[in-house]
Amino acid sequence: MAxxxxxxxxxxxxxxxxxxxxxxxxxxxxxTYGDIAEYLQRGGPRGVGGVMAREGAAVTWWRVVRANGTLPPHLMVDAQQHWITENTPTRRGIVAVTQARWWPTDPAPTTP
DNA sequence: GGATTGACCGGAA
DNA sequence: GTTCCGGCCAATC
Incomplete structure (x- = not known):
């Protein structure tokens, strides 16, 4: 917001x-990048990726992953630690998109 | 004004 | 399960 x-x-x-x-x-x-583009009904996966590549540092970029749950190598290192810290569902070091996928209209997230 | 780059996605082989 | 291909869009040169 804001x-x-x-x-x-x-x-x-x-x-x-x-x-x-x-x-x-x-x-x-x-x-995922595609989900954000679909939610906004604007641009596309590449459009979201292009924006994140430049302004992503201003937000929680580790909460945005590819459709397969991975990220570029140099980001995977930092991202994995954030995922562990926030108890994000992961599988062999990558995000389990099937479980961790979220949608703006969804009510409450994980409840461990 | 066009061409290139990059943190992409889904389907097919 | 992996690998390849076409399409997609914004920012930059």
């Missing part, structure tokens, strides 16, 4: 919306 997308241009608005959704992902849960 991003006034309405005051920005179309492309910056898309960027702001992406960051907004990522920031809304609760701990222990993840969303």
């Amino acid at each position: 991003i006034d997308a309405s005051a920005l241009g179309p492309r910056e608005e898309f960027t702001a919306m992406v960051l907004d959704v990522v920031d809304a992902i609760p701990p222990g849960r993840v969303m």
